[in-house]
Amino acid sequence: MVHTATPVHSTTGKGAARWWHALWLVWMVVAWTALPSLAQRLIWLGTLPGSDQSWAAGVSADGSVVVGYAQNAAGQTRAFRWTASGGMQDLGTLGGNWSAAWGVSADGSVVVGAARNAAGMARAFRWTPAGGMQDLGTLGGDESVALGVSADGSVVVGVAWNAAWQQRAFRWTAAGGIQDLGTLGGDESWAFGVSADGSVVVGEAWNAAGQGRAFRWTAAGGIQDLGTLGGDSSWALGVSADGSVVVGWAVNAAGQERAFRWTAVGGMEDLNTTYAHLLTNGSVLEVASAISPDGRYIVGQGYNAATGRWEAFLLDTQGVGVEERSGAARVRLRLLPQPAHERVALELEVAEAAGRVTIVVSDVLGRVVAEPLRGAALPPGVHRVELDVRAWAAGQYTVVLRTEAGSTAVLLAVVR
Numbered sequence: 001m002v003h004t005a006t007p008v009h010s011t012t013g014k015g016a017a018r019w020w021h022a023l024w025l026v027w028m029v030v031a032w033t034a035l036p037s038l039a040q041r042l043i044w045l046g047t048l049p050g051s052d053q054s055w056a057a058g059v060s061a062d063g064s065v066v067v068g069y070a071q072n073a074a075g076q077t078r079a080f081r082w083t084a085s086g087g088m089q090d091l092g093t094l095g096g097n098w099s100a101a102w103g104v105s106a107d108g109s110v111v112v113g114a115a116r117n118a119a120g121m122a123r124a125f126r127w128t129p130a131g132g133m134q135d136l137g138t139l140g141g142d143e144s145v146a147l148g149v150s151a152d153g154s155v156v157v158g159v160a161w162n163a164a165w166q167q168r169a170f171r172w173t174a175a176g177g178i179q180d181l182g183t184l185g186g187d188e189s190w191a192f193g194v195s196a197d198g199s200v201v202v203g204e205a206w207n208a209a210g211q212g213r214a215f216r217w218t219a220a221g222g223i224q225d226l227g228t229l230g231g232d233s234s235w236a237l238g239v240s241a242d243g244s245v246v247v248g249w250a251v252n253a254a255g256q257e258r259a260f261r262w263t264a265v266g267g268m269e270d271l272n273t274t275y276a277h278l279l280t281n282g283s284v285l286e287v288a289s290a291i292s293p294d295g296r297y298i299v300g301q302g303y304n305a306a307t308g309r310w311e312a313f314l315l316d317t318q319g320v321g322v323e324e325r326s327g328a329a330r331v332r333l334r335l336l337p338q339p340a341h342e343r344v345a346l347e348l349e350v351a352e353a354a355g356r357v358t359i360v361v362s363d364v365l366g367r368v369v370a371e372p373l374r375g376a377a378l379p380p381g382v383h384r385v386e387l388d389v390r391a392w393a394a395g396q397y398t399v400v401l402r403t404e405a406g407s408t409a410v411l412l413a414v415v416r
Contacts, residue, residue: 060108067111069100079113079127091127094135096120101127103149103156106196106293110153112146124158124172136172139180141165146172148194148201151241151293155198157191169203169217181217184225186210191217193239193246196293196415200243202236214248214262226262229270231255236262241293241339241415242395247300249287259288259300261317271298275315281305285313294339294413295396331357333401339413346385346399350378355404359385361412362398369397389414 070080079091079101093099096116103112111127117135124136124146138144141161148157156172162180169181169191183189186206193202201217207225214226214236228234231251238247246262252270259271271285279285282305289300298315334347346359357378361370369392372385397412 060104060106067101067104067113069113079111079115081108081111081127083108091115092133094118094123094125094133098122099125099133102145102147105149105153106151107153110149112149112156112158114145114158124156124160124170126153126156126172128153137178139163139168139170139178144170144178147190147192150194150198151196152198155194157194157201157203159190169201169205171198171201171217173198182223184208184213184215184223189215189223190235192235192237192248193290195239195243196241200239202239202246202248204235204248214246214250214260214268216243216246216262218243227268229253229258229260229268234260234268237288238290238298240291240295240396241413244396245291245295247288247291247298249300257286259285259298259302261288261291261298271315275317278315285315288315293415294411296411331401331403333359333399333408333410335399335410335412339415340389341415342388342390344387344389344412344414346372346387348378348383348385348401350380350383358402360400360402361387362400363393363395 067079067081069077071077076097077100078093079099081089081091081101091099091101091111093115095118099113099115101111101113104110109128113125114122115125115133117123122143122145123138124144126134126136126146136144136146136156139160140163144158144160146156146158149155154173158170159167160170160178162168167188167190168183169189170178171181171191172178181189181191181201184205185208189203189205191201191203194200199218203215204212205215205223207213212233212235213228214234215223216226216236217223226234226236226246229250230253234248234250236246236248239245244263248260249257250260250268252258260268261271262268271288272279283303285300285302287300287302288298291298296317298317300313301310302313304311331351332349334349336345336347348357355377356375357373358375359371359373360368362368370387372387392414394414397414399410399412401408401410
C-alpha cells in the first residue's frame with residue numbers, strides 16, 4: 001500500500017507528525033456490522049493474507065455498502081465503494097492520481113473523502129451515483145479532506161487549510177458551504193465524526209498550550225473540550241447517532257494511548273478499564289475509531305496479544321440479552337428495530353420458567369418512561385411486547401429486564 005498523503009506546506013516537526021498520525025488513525029478505521037450476540041464480546045478482525053495491518057473507512061447502516069481505499073493495477077491509491085452485487089467500484093479522482101474514501105451515508109448512496117485534482121492538490125469530495133465526485137472547496141488554502149458524513153449525506157465534516165496554511169475543522173452543507181469550526185485557543189483543528197442529523201461534530205483541536213484535545217461541537221455551544229485520561233492529549237474520532245456518545249483515543253497519566261468513550265454523564269472513560277475482563281491475556285485497545293448509531297458497537301485498533309499483531313477490533317459493549325446464573329431461569333431480550341423511530345418490539349425468549357418478569361425503560365436522567373411488564377409470569381417460549389416511542393425525545397434509553405434470578409440492561413436508541 002502506498003500511503004500517499006496531502007502535503008503539509010506550513011507545518012514541520014510536531015505539526016507534520018500530527019498530520020501523519022491523524023491520517024494513520026483514519027486509515028485504521030474498520031468496517032463493522034451490528035451483529036446480535038448473547039453477551040459482551042470483543043472480536044479481533046484479523047488481516048488480509050500476507051498483510052500485517054487491517055483497516056476500513058466506513059460502512060452503511062445495514063452493512064451492505066463499504067467504502068475505503070485500494071490500489072489499482074497501476075499501484076495508485078483509489079477510493080472505492082463496495083456492494084455484494086457490484087463488487088468494488090473505483091470512484092476515480094478529480095484529475096489527479098490519488099483518492100481515498102473515509103465516510104458513507106446511512107443508505108450507502110453518498111461517499112466522502114479526498115482526491116487529488118489536476119494540480120496535485122487534495123480536495124474534499126462528496127460523491128453520489130448521479131452526480132459523481134464533487135469538490136467541496138477549502139477555507140482559503142489549497143487543500144481539504146472530508147472525513148465524515150451525516151446519516152442522510154447532507155452534512156460533511158473534515159479538515160481544510162485556511163489562507164494562513166492552518167488546518168481547521170470544517171462542516172459543509174449545500175446551503176452554507178464550508179464552515180470553519182474554530183479551535184480551543186490554538187491554531188489548528190480537525191473534524192472526524194458527525195451525528196446522524198449533522199448537528200454534533202467531534203474531532204481534535206489545539207488549546208492555547210498547543211495540546212491536542214478531543215472536542216464535541218454544536219451550533220449552540222461551540223467547541224467543548226472533552227478532556228483526557230490523565231495525559232496531555234486526546235482525539236475524538238466517532239459519535240453516536242444522537243451525538244450523546246463520543247469515542248476516540250487519549251493519553252493516560254503513564255503516557256500511553258488508550259481507547260476512550262465519553263458521555264455527558266460519565267465523562268471520559270478508558271475502555272481498557274471498563275472492559276478489562278475481555279482483555280485478560282494482555283491485549284490493549286489503543287484507538288476507538290467509530291461507534292454504531294445506537295452506541296452499542298465500538299470499532300478501532302489495538303494490540304492482540306494472542307497473535308502478537310496490531311489488529312482491528314469490534315467491541316460489543318452491551319450484548320442483546322443475558323444468560324443468568326447457573327440453575328436459574330434463562331431469558332434473552334432483543335429490541336427490534338434498533339435504533340427505533342416509531343415503535344420498538346421487546347422480544348423475550350424464555351428457555352424455561354422465568355418466574356416473575358419486570359421490564360422498566362428509563363431515559364438518560366434515570367426517569368422511568370415506560371414499564372411494559374410488572375411481575376408478569378412468562379411460560380417458556382417467545383413473548384413480544386410493543387412500545388410506541390413516537391412521543392419520546394430522540395436519544396438513548398435503558399431497558400432493564402428483571403427476573404427472580406437476576407437482571408440485565410440493554411440500550412435503546414430513539415432517532416428522529
